[in-house]
Amino acid sequence: MPEPAIVTEDIARQFGDFWAVAGVDLEIAAGEIYGFLGPNGAGKSTLVRMLCTLMRPTRGRGLVAGHDVANEPEQVRLRIGVALQDAALDDRQTGRELLDLQGRLYGLRRAERSVRVEQVLRLVDIGSAIDRQIKTYSGGMKRRLDLAAALIHDPDILFLDEPTTGLDPESRAAVWEEVRSLNEQHGTTIFLTTQYLEEADELADRVGIISRGRLVAEGTPDELKRTVGTDVIVARVESLTDTTLQTLRSVPGVDEVVGAHQEVMVHAANGAAVMSPVALALHDAGTTVVSLTLRTPTLDDVFLQLTGSHLQDGAPSDRSERSSEHSEHPDPPAGEDARAPDRGSDKSTKGART
Amino acid sequence: MVSTTNAPTTALRVQARPAGFFVDVASVAQRAIRQIPREPEAVIPALIVPIFFYVLNIGALSKITHQAAGFSFKSFELPVAVVFAVTGVSRASALVTDIQNGYFDRLVITPVRRLPLLLGLMTADLTLVMALAIPVVVVGLALGVRFHAGVLGIILFVVLSGIWGLVFTGLPYAIALKTGNPGAVNASFILFFPITFLSTTFVPKPYLQGWLGTVANYNPMTYILQGLRSLIVGGGGIPGPLQSWNPAYLGQAVLAIAAFGAISLSLALLALRGRVRRS
Numbered sequence: 249m250p251e252p253a254i255v256t257e258d259i260a261r262q263f264g265d266f267w268a269v270a271g272v273d274l275e276i277a278a279g280e281i282y283g284f285l286g287p288n289g290a291g292k293s294t295l296v297r298m299l300c301t302l303m304r305p306t307r308g309r310g311l312v313a314g315h316d317v318a319n320e321p322e323q324v325r326l327r328i329g330v331a332l333q334d335a336a337l338d339d340r341q342t343g344r345e346l347l348d349l350q351g352r353l354y355g356l357r358r359a360e361r362s363v364r365v366e367q368v369l370r371l372v373d374i375g376s377a378i379d380r381q382i383k384t385y386s387g388g389m390k391r392r393l394d395l396a397a398a399l400i401h402d403p404d405i406l407f408l409d410e411p412t413t414g415l416d417p418e419s420r421a422a423v424w425e426e427v428r429s430l431n432e433q434h435g436t437t438i439f440l441t442t443q444y445l446e447e448a449d450e451l452a453d454r455v456g457i458i459s460r461g462r463l464v465a466e467g468t469p470d471e472l473k474r475t476v477g478t479d480v481i482v483a484r485v486e487s488l489t490d491t492t493l494q495t496l497r498s499v500p501g502v503d504e505v506v507g508a509h510q511e512v513m514v515h516a517a518n519g520a521a522v523m524s525p526v527a528l529a530l531h532d533a534g535t536t537v538v539s540l541t542l543r544t545p546t547l548d549d550v551f552l553q554l555t556g557s558h559l560q561d562g563a564p565s566d567r568s569e570r571s572s573e574h575s576e577h578p579d580p581p582a583g584e585d586a587r588a589p590d591r592g593s594d595k596s597t598k599g600a601r602t
Numbered sequence: 603m604v605s606t607t608n609a610p611t612t613a614l615r616v617q618a619r620p621a622g623f624f625v626d627v628a629s630v631a632q633r634a635i636r637q638i639p640r641e642p643e644a645v646i647p648a649l650i651v652p653i654f655f656y657v658l659n660i661g662a663l664s665k666i667t668h669q670a671a672g673f674s675f676k677s678f679e680l681p682v683a684v685v686f687a688v689t690g691v692s693r694a695s696a697l698v699t700d701i702q703n704g705y706f707d708r709l710v711i712t713p714v715r716r717l718p719l720l721l722g723l724m725t726a727d728l729t730l731v732m733a734l735a736i737p738v739v740v741v742g743l744a745l746g747v748r749f750h751a752g753v754l755g756i757i758l759f760v761v762l763s764g765i766w767g768l769v770f771t772g773l774p775y776a777i778a779l780k781t782g783n784p785g786a787v788n789a790s791f792i793l794f795f796p797i798t799f800l801s802t803t804f805v806p807k808p809y810l811q812g813w814l815g816t817v818a819n820y821n822p823m824t825y826i827l828q829g830l831r832s833l834i835v836g837g838g839g840i841p842g843p844l845q846s847w848n849p850a851y852l853g854q855a856v857l858a859i860a861a862f863g864a865i866s867l868s869l870a871l872l873a874l875r876g877r878v879r880r881s
Binding site: 338349 | 707
């Protein structure tokens with residue numbers, strides 16, 4: 249069996265009293281695209297910075313390409329490419345100068361650099377702008393150049409920290425295509441952090457969900473979605489009461505009911521069959537319905553079930569059945585991702601369905 | 603080693619490896635030097651200001667000093683103009699920009715050795731301060747300043763000035779690496795004033811009175827100016843014995859630069875170590 253590309257064992261990082269990463273175990277196979285999904289401040293970037301040798305773990309260890317990130321950082325650096333959260337570029341160089349310098353620092357000879365620059369440019373499609381100063385680039389072009397810089401030395405493992413945050417849909421789709429192409433044609437292992445559900449769903453072979461510095465779930469997107477049932481009925485209502493939730497829970501065929509603000513998620517194995525009973529139950533409970541839709545589960549539903557919050561707005565699900573389990577862990581301040589670890593409590597959310 | 607594969611977009615597979623210390627220094631330096639003409643706003647004042655004050659000072663004070671002390675003020679002031687040109691010119695502000703926008707992290711993630719990240723910038727600084735010193739010297743020569751030490755004296759004059767400019771950069775680099783704050787780096791320019799003005803900047807050492815004379819005795823700038831002046835007029839203290847290539851004056855200048863450099867560069871290296879420690 250080939251050696252895993254990335255392994256972490258209880259890796260953790262503390263800032264003052266806060267644990268940005270509170271003990272994460274991962275094993276990522278060579279050639280895999282692994283999506284690390286979580287909201288802002290969940291600890292994604294801190295984990296990437298530890299695995300990229302920019303930051304030492306407070307405890308635990310990380311192995312990248314078989315080398316310890318704390319004790320063999322030089323070996324790790326030779327084998328990884330990194331595109332951090334904000335495109336890290338020098339505006340006063342041209343794209344070509346930046347790529348050439350990057351190649352020199354990785355020990356590539358002039359002929360190698362020349363060929364590799366052309367190759368990565370074909371992959372990321374910057375066109376003739378490559379000879380212009382980077383300050384003239386759009387956000388999408390900067391992001392693609394950043395990706396090209398991360399690839400210049402043909403790394404075995406690529407870390408992409410929120411590669412499409414802030415990009416328009418067209419640029420985002422272009423980056424996705426480039427990531428897929430890299431993985432399929434080069435066999436590059438890709439560790440991708442994102443706060444976008446679609447991104448993880450679209451790209452990742454497996455997804456790890458991180459909340460408050462801990463891995464709360466892991467699996468293929470389909471596996472994760474199956475944990476919340478097959479269908480979801482989303483009811484937007486004018487006001488949400490406990491009576492509404494109780495009434496919905498009594499509808500035959502309903503597996504689980506989760507309320508958040510003015511929205512109720514009704515999980516059911518056969519959504520179409522319970523659509524009408526759910527509508528009647530809402531009417532019977534005296535609830536004014538704004539909209540009622542049926543859809544298949546998303547990773548946001550998984551995240552909501554596991555943490556009591558939506559992924560992208562971080563809104564607490566104060567009417568979730570699980571809200572009481574998390575009330576002792578208030579959201580940390582921005583930039584301080586997690587409270588001191590109370591290890592082993594996160595996965596208790598499993599099986600908390602109605 | 604270059605190899606070929608059959609994959610459609612992977613005609614060349616390459617193997618990353620450490621580039622070597624000197625290649626690292628040259629790579630970082632080349633990028634920094636390339637940026638200099640792209641930031642004329644940072645370079646042009648460093649050239650114009652010292653020439654402006656040089657011409658202004660000698661225009662205003664030449665007659666007084668000549669009548670009172672009997673020496674050429676334009677010769678006396680040329681080292682000051684060159685020191686003004688080369689002191690405080692560095693890539694420290696650009697380094698802070700790199701730190702703030704994440705490009706420094708991109709460099710640190712590569713296999714580049716840590717020391718060349720600083721030495722490369724300093725190599726660019728040395729190139730720039732030499733380039734700034736030369737036109738100031740040319741202006742001096744055009745205004746009639748004559749070097750008693752000859753052409754070799756002019757070369758040594760530029761080299762000593764350049765090395766002084768280089769060692770001074772240790773301070774702004776230390777601040778840049780320690781704080782990552784552009785305001786703090788700009789404020790480091792304040793250090794320029796006591797070092798350059800609490801010295802024999804405008805009058806010879808024998809004329810410095812009271813506390814200023816005492817402070818000047820401990821200021822390395824006094825000995826640097828003395829050594830540089832000795833290459834022009836022979837007697838670095840002016841008035842004094844005219845002697846080109848005065849070994850005592852030149853030796854004291856070199857020692858002053860070395861002592862200052864030992865402190866400033868140590869601070870910069872400590873700050874670099876702190877910045878890349880991965881704490």
